[in-house]
Amino acid sequence: MNDVCVVGIGIHRFGRTDGVSGLEQGVVAVRQALCDAGVEWKDIQFAYGASDAAGNPDTMVEWLGLTGVQFINVRNGCAAGGSALFSAQMAINSGQFDLGLAVGFDKHPRGAFNALPSEFNLPDWYGEAGYMITTQFFGTKIMRYMYEHGISSITLGRVAEKAFRNAVHAPHAWRREPVDLATIMSAQMVSDPYTKFMFCSPAEGGVALILASEKKARELGKPIIRLRAATMRTRPPGSFEVFAPSLDINRGWSATKLAASDAFKIAGIGPEDIDVAQLQDTDSGAEIMHMAENGFCRDGEQELWYAKGFTEIDGKLPVNTDGGCLACGEPIGASGLRQVYENVVQLRGDGGGRQVPGKPKTAYSHVYGAPGVSAVTILER
Amino acid sequence: MRFIAERLLTDDTPPRLIGGRNRVSGRIVFPCPSSDEYEPLPLQRHGTLWSYTIQRYRPKSPPYAGPEKFEPWPVGYVELPGEVIVEARLTGVAFEDIKIGMALELTQIPLDSEAHDPVMIFAFQPKDPGDE
Numbered sequence: 001m002n003d004v005c006v007v008g009i010g011i012h013r014f015g016r017t018d019g020v021s022g023l024e025q026g027v028v029a030v031r032q033a034l035c036d037a038g039v040e041w042k043d044i045q046f047a048y049g050a051s052d053a054a055g056n057p058d059t060m061v062e063w064l065g066l067t068g069v070q071f072i073n074v075r076n077g078c079a080a081g082g083s084a085l086f087s088a089q090m091a092i093n094s095g096q097f098d099l100g101l102a103v104g105f106d107k108h109p110r111g112a113f114n115a116l117p118s119e120f121n122l123p124d125w126y127g128e129a130g131y132m133i134t135t136q137f138f139g140t141k142i143m144r145y146m147y148e149h150g151i152s153s154i155t156l157g158r159v160a161e162k163a164f165r166n167a168v169h170a171p172h173a174w175r176r177e178p179v180d181l182a183t184i185m186s187a188q189m190v191s192d193p194y195t196k197f198m199f200c201s202p203a204e205g206g207v208a209l210i211l212a213s214e215k216k217a218r219e220l221g222k223p224i225i226r227l228r229a230a231t232m233r234t235r236p237p238g239s240f241e242v243f244a245p246s247l248d249i250n251r252g253w254s255a256t257k258l259a260a261s262d263a264f265k266i267a268g269i270g271p272e273d274i275d276v277a278q279l280q281d282t283d284s285g286a287e288i289m290h291m292a293e294n295g296f297c298r299d300g301e302q303e304l305w306y307a308k309g310f311t312e313i314d315g316k317l318p319v320n321t322d323g324g325c326l327a328c329g330e331p332i333g334a335s336g337l338r339q340v341y342e343n344v345v346q347l348r349g350d351g352g353g354r355q356v357p358g359k360p361k362t363a364y365s366h367v368y369g370a371p372g373v374s375a376v377t378i379l380e381r
Numbered sequence: 382m383r384f385i386a387e388r389l390l391t392d393d394t395p396p397r398l399i400g401g402r403n404r405v406s407g408r409i410v411f412p413c414p415s416s417d418e419y420e421p422l423p424l425q426r427h428g429t430l431w432s433y434t435i436q437r438y439r440p441k442s443p444p445y446a447g448p449e450k451f452e453p454w455p456v457g458y459v460e461l462p463g464e465v466i467v468e469a470r471l472t473g474v475a476f477e478d479i480k481i482g483m484a485l486e487l488t489q490i491p492l493d494s495e496a497h498d499p500v501m502i503f504a505f506q507p508k509d510p511g512d513e
Contacts, residue, residue, distance in 0.1 A: 114441045123412065125386035127444025129492065129502045130436060131468060136456055139434025144458075147432070147481045192435040192476075237408075246400070246411035247431075247458060247466040 002098075004089040004227040005217035006379065008037025008210030009344045012105070014203055014328040015174030022054025022331070025206035026105030027063045029334075033101070033208035038220055044210075045097045047071040048087045050080035050104035052332035057103060078280070078369020079232060080104060081207070081336030086232045086375060088211050098216040105206035106331030120243050120371055134282070134370070135199060137242040139191035142285030144240075146193070149300035151288060153193055157184045158306040159284035160197045160326055166313065167323025169353030172338070174203055174329045198284040203329025207337035209344075225347050228362075228378045229266035233258040235372025242370035255374035256280075256293040256366065263364075263376040264295065271295040274378070275360035276346050277317060278339035280368040281324040291319070294366055294376070318356045321346060332369075339365035340377055347381040385446075385492065385502050388413065397423040398487065398503060400465055409465040424461050426487040427508060431466050433457030433479055446500065448493040459485050459505050473506035484508040 010032025012025035026049070034041060041064045049057020049071060058071035076083040081104035088102040115134070117127040126132065145151060161181045167173035179197055187195040217224055235241055238252020264270055271294065279294060281287035288302045296317055297305055305311060311319040322328060322342045325335060343363035346356050363379045389412055390396040401413030402422040413421045439451035455471040457479070471479060472490050486508045491499030 116444055123386060124444065128446035129385060130440040130445045130447055131456065132444055133436065133440050136434055136436060140432040140458055143434060144432035189437055191437060245468050248408065249460065249463065249465060
């Protein structure tokens with residue numbers, strides 16, 4: 001099996017870019033990544049592209065060049081970007097290819113995602129009654145978690161406060177103004193216990209990663225950043241997912257726990273060995289719950305972790321160093337790849353005002369989406 | 382007055398939700414899947430609140446079929462002991478009085494309280510202490 005390295009990264013700023021299509025934002029990211037890797041489009045042997053709502057990624061060959069490259073489109077909910085990356089690394093891992101692209105982009109209308117029951121194997125009445133709402137899931141999941149594990153509302157606020165504070169230093173982030181805790185806590189309630197600052201918004205953006213075999217990476221003379229693990233998993237019995245008319249009495253694991261434990265096993269390291277992490281934070285409680293689901297702390301310990309600042313840039317495990325989904329918004333196809341982009345920035349030491357001190361060597365990324373899909377990567381410098 | 386969908390409620394008075402029990406594993410779900418792997422199972426009418434939130438903005442239409450005029454409503458998951466945890470609207474309780482663990486019973490409410498001939502949905506309300 002070939003080791004897989006990330007040799008080029010590119011990003012189109014997240015948020016709202018009127019007049020530029022999602023696909024064009026993806027193209028901007030690809031060109032930047034090619035330039036960063038020091039390769040040309042004609043050198044790319046294969047591509048996987050992720051988009052949920054902004055068109056077929058393969059059509060970007062019109063802009064990039066009609067080289068006849070193999071280009072596969074991936075649509076996999078919020079794990080689309082992670083799935084594209086997972087597929088791309090397999091192509092190199094197999095030994096068949098040496099240089100390829102994983103790209104993700106999206107452009108969603110304003111407001112909450114507009115999901116239809118039929119797309120999720122659900123009856124029409126479920127949507128008619130008003131339950132096809134992601135924020136309801138986020139609210140009910142954290143409400144139960146707070147009840148079971150003693151997490152307070154102020155901790156939810158601290159997650160959001162950190163996100164906006166970190167994003168000040170991330171040029172690709174959308175919301176780059178700090179917001180103080182009091183403002184976060186007293187803002188308009190959207191889905192209890194969450195105020196509007198505790199939810200991310202659907203947004204726009206594009207991210208591209210150039211992957212290479214280690215041999216190719218050395219030829220290119222790039223710093224070696226290895227993809228030690230990339231996993232993608234679906235839900236086990238007893239999980240709690242978006243758009244669930246019922247839940248099992250016997251509670252079980254989650255797709256996240258499966259993807260995380262697999263990734264650590266493949267990489268041969270544990271959560272304690274990770275120096276920086278990007279965790280899916282569609283809502284501030286998601287970051288809290290995903291801390292435990294990914295194995296970084298035990299259920300309930302987050303209360304102390306956030307009070308003590310353990311997840312700050314200079315803490316023992318910096319989490320969502322670019323402000324995560326809360327500050328970047330969530331263009332579905334691009335979101336998981338943004339996390340990996342940010343991890344490469346951190347491992348290269350290029351984080352500027354948000355750089356994690358102490359030259360981090362390992363970086364972790366995690367996405368989660370409906371209805372129970374999760375993708376994890378572990379990078380090592 | 383009509384119910385939002387068929388095959389969700391039994392003909393009993395008062396009606397019960399119809400779940401589905403997997404013929405092999407015994408796993409209970411709601412609603413009852415149409416596949417042969419599940420047999421219909423009338424669920425108990427009483428349970429406890431497992432979790433909840435308040436829907437404070439109007440869901441997008443489609444698919445939402447509720448009235449244009451929007452008032453926030455509570456929605457939760459209700460644990461029917463030994464059976465399954467079902468998602469449903471909560472009714473007859475002030476937002477600040479909603480507590481995880483509270484005893485609830487099945488009822489029906491109109492999707493649009495001002496409609497002339499309303500579509501009804503299932504909901505749970507605080508249990509009347511005298512009702513068993």
